[in-house]
Amino acid sequence: xxxxxxxxxxxxxxxxxxxxxxxxxxxxxxxxxxxxxxxxxxxxxxxxxxxxxxxxxxxxxxxxxxxxxxxxxxxxxxxxxxxxxxxxxxxxxxxxxxxxxxxxxxxxxxxxxxxxxxxxxxxxxxxxxxxxxxxxxxxxxxxxxxxxxxxxxxxxxxxxxxxxxxxxxxxxxxxxxxxxxxxxxxxxxxxxxxxxxxxxxxxxxxxxxxxxxxxxxxxxxxxx
Amino acid sequence: xxxxxxxxxxxxxxxxxxxxxxxxxxxxxxxxxxxxxxxxxxxxxxxxxxxxxxxxxxxxxxxxxxxxxxxxxxxxxxxxxxxxxxxxxxxxxxxxxxxxxxxxxxxxxxxxxxxxxxxxxxxxxxxxxxxxxxxxxxxxxxxxxxxxxxxxxxxxxxxxxxxxxxxxxxxxxxxxxxxxxxxxxxxxxxxxxxxxxxxxxxxxxxxxxxxxxxxxxxxxxxxx
Numbered sequence: 459x460x461x462x463x464x465x466x467x468x469x470x471x472x473x474x475x476x477x478x479x480x481x482x483x484x485x486x487x488x489x490x491x492x493x494x495x496x497x498x499x500x501x502x503x504x505x506x507x508x509x510x511x512x513x514x515x516x517x518x519x520x521x522x523x524x525x526x527x528x529x530x531x532x533x534x535x536x537x538x539x540x541x542x543x544x545x546x547x548x549x550x551x552x553x554x555x556x557x558x559x560x561x562x563x564x565x566x567x568x569x570x571x572x573x574x575x576x577x578x579x580x581x582x583x584x585x586x587x588x589x590x591x592x593x594x595x596x597x598x599x600x601x602x603x604x605x606x607x608x609x610x611x612x613x614x615x616x617x618x619x620x621x622x623x624x625x626x627x628x629x630x631x632x633x634x635x636x637x638x639x640x641x642x643x644x645x646x647x648x649x650x651x652x653x654x655x656x657x658x659x660x661x662x663x664x665x666x667x668x669x670x671x672x673x674x675x676x677x678x679x680x681x682x
Numbered sequence: 683x684x685x686x687x688x689x690x691x692x693x694x695x696x697x698x699x700x701x702x703x704x705x706x707x708x709x710x711x712x713x714x715x716x717x718x719x720x721x722x723x724x725x726x727x728x729x730x731x732x733x734x735x736x737x738x739x740x741x742x743x744x745x746x747x748x749x750x751x752x753x754x755x756x757x758x759x760x761x762x763x764x765x766x767x768x769x770x771x772x773x774x775x776x777x778x779x780x781x782x783x784x785x786x787x788x789x790x791x792x793x794x795x796x797x798x799x800x801x802x803x804x805x806x807x808x809x810x811x812x813x814x815x816x817x818x819x820x821x822x823x824x825x826x827x828x829x830x831x832x833x834x835x836x837x838x839x840x841x842x843x844x845x846x847x848x849x850x851x852x853x854x855x856x857x858x859x860x861x862x863x864x865x866x867x868x869x870x871x872x873x874x875x876x877x878x879x880x881x882x883x884x885x886x887x888x889x890x891x892x893x894x895x896x897x898x899x900x901x902x903x904x905x906x
Contacts, residue, residue, distance in 0.1 A: 461727050464686045464770065501759075503685050503768035508760030533757045533772045535725075536732030544727035546688065548757045548770070 463545035466513040467498035467582070469531065469589040470521065471572060472556045473606045473619060478593065479569040480586050481559060482578070483520060486566075489541045490579040494568070496586070497521055498547065513550040522562040525552035526669050527605045531589050539581045547580075551589040553605035597623040601640045601673040604664055612651045612659035613637070640673035641665075687769035690737040691722035691806070693755065693813040694745065695796060696780045697830045697843060702817065703793040704810050705783060706802070707744060710790075713765045714803040718792070720810070721745055722771065737774040746786040749776035750893050751829045755813050763805045771804075775813040777829040821847040825864045825897040828888055836875045836883035837861070864897035865889075 470481040482494040499516040506512035510528065517523055528550050535546040559569065572590045576583055596602045603619045617633050637643065643662040650658035694705040706718040723740040730736035734752065741747055752774050759770040783793065796814045800807055820826045827843045841857050861867065867886040874882035 462686070462688045462725060464688065501686060501768075501770075503761070509757060509770065510759075530756055532754055533733060535734075535772065537727070544725075546725075546733065546770075546772070548759065 461543060463540055463542050464501045465498055465545065465547045466501060466509055466516055467496045467547045467549045467585060468513050468517045468528075469496060469549065469551040469586055470517065470523065470525070470559070471551060471553050471589065471593060471606075472559055472569065473622060474556045474569060475571075476622060478572040478590055478623070479556075480572040480575060480589075481521065481567055482570055482575075483564075484566045485579075493579050494570075495579050496582045497567075501548075509548040510550065513548070517552065521559075521567055522564055523552075523554065523558060525554055527602075528552045531585070531592055534581055534585055547585075549585055549589070551592065553593065553602065555606060555608045557608055594623055594625075601637075601642050601668070604642065610646055610649070610661045610663045612661055614656075614659060616662075642668040642673045685767060687764055687766050688725045689722050689769065689771045690725060690733055690740055691720045691771045691773045691809060692737050692741045692752075693720060693773060693775040693810055694741070694747065694749070694783070695775060695777050695813065695817060695830075696783055696793065697846060698780045698793060699795075700846060702796040702814055702847070703780075704796040704799060704813075705745065705791055706794055706799075707788075708790045709803075717803050718794075719803050720806045721791075725772075733772040734774065737772070741776065745783075745791055746788055747776075747778065747782060749778055751826075752776045755809070755816055758805055758809055771809075773809055773813070775816065777817065777826065779830060779832045781832055818847055818849075825861075825866050825892070828866065828892075834870055834873070834885045834887045836885055838880075838883060840886075866892040866897045 471478050472481070473479070481497065483497050485491055485493050485495050497516060497520045499520070501509060501512045506515060510530065513528060517525060531549040531551045533546060533548045537544050539545055559567070572586055575586060593602065597620060603623055604616065606619050607616060613634060616637065617628060617630065620633065621628055642665055644665050646661045646663055649661035651661055652658045695702050696705070697703070705721065707721050709715055709717050709719050721740060721744045723744070725733060725736045730739060734754065737752060741749060755773040755775045757770060757772045761768050763769055783791070796810055799810060802810070817826065821844060827847055828840065830843050831840060837858060840861065841852060841854065844857065845852055866889055868889050870885045870887055873885035875885055876882045
């Protein structure tokens with residue numbers, strides 16, 4: 459029907475070594491065969507119900523990962539971004555704990571600091587920058603960073619994740635109040651994290667019904 | 683290259699009769715010929731540099747309007763939304779003063795309350811709802827509503843626009859402080875609005891360099 463190359467790309471982000479890292483794959487076909495790029499692929503109209511389903515399929519097939527949270531970032535399009543011609547990529551981002559990427563065990567996948575990665579093919583450098591900006595903005599007023607934690611975590615661990623994303627220390631009392639307002643966490647009964655010089659901390663997990671949904675606040679987490 | 687119907691749609695919003703209204707056009711071809719829908723059209727790869735250029739072209743050709751501010755909302759896609767087959771629409775929203783729509787003088791274009799319009803073809807009802815939600819959210823922390831005003835306006839007029847969008851009264855002193863922080867307005871020298879029981883108010887306009895750019899605050903306008 460049209461001479462438009464229609465694809466999806468997925469920005470898979472995790473927190474590692476104190477910063478956001480993006481998963482890149484070595485491309486197995488032209489253009490840019492052998493070069494690191496975002497996991498992506500053609501939309502298959504006969505197979506995919508919509509673009510989000512295409513992103514889920516591409517992510518699963520190319521990285522082995524099923525992300526609990528996938529959100530549309532934006533569509534990048536135009537004449538110059540792909541040597542195959544006028545192209546359009548509906549981009550989705552996902553946040554996952556680092557253990558999920560390691561357990562996928564794909565040797566061709568590697569993590570790269572999302573703030574400093576450069577020189578990627580297509581407009582993938584710009585797409586990653588847009589995803590990082592979205593995640594930072596959204597972290598200031600939502601429960602999004604919870605998806606970067608493992609299945610269970612303590613509140614000090616969750617606060618450290620928020621502080622890394624927001625780039626500033628948060629007040630413990632107001633942080634805990636906001637998290638309580640979200641109403642997304644439940645304590646794991648009888649589970650305490652011990653270790654170090656601190657007293658044991660309660661272990662939490664995301665309530666079942668929030669596994670795919672964010673909770674939002676109308677005021678920033680970093681504004682008291 | 684692909685069997686995907688690739689289009690753009692534009693949600694043109696204005697403030698009239700105390701609420702957000704969306705511009706709809708009577709479709710001049712199948713599917714849904716004669717039915718009210720969002721202004722939209724095919725992407726023309728040979729003509730459009732990217733999807734945003736396609737949205738600008740469609741808006742200009744179908745409504746006669748060149749919007750100073752056009753932002754990507756999201757891409758709506760899938761098998762079921764268009765009888766022509768698997769389709770994808772990159773949607774953009776624009777805010778304009780009501781006078782701009784009236785001066786376009788297109789008889790086939792009409793305004794409809796954005797919160798209550800129903801029964802549109804494709805998924806256009808859902809697309810309008812998503813645009814309204816985006817505009818309301820963004821109004822709480824940005825200069826976006828300025829584009830709903832005419833070329834010149836007083837601060838009481840601008841405050842009334844914000845209050846309509848946010849659905850709540852704002853404190854005059856803190857509202858003016860936030861607007862001053864944006865740094866986007868300049869007084870029109872020697873121009874005062876007179877009339878009514880109030881003392882004359884200074885008339886303002888958007889500074890030239892902000893005609894296409896928003897200014898953002900990291901705290902909501904409605905949070906003191």
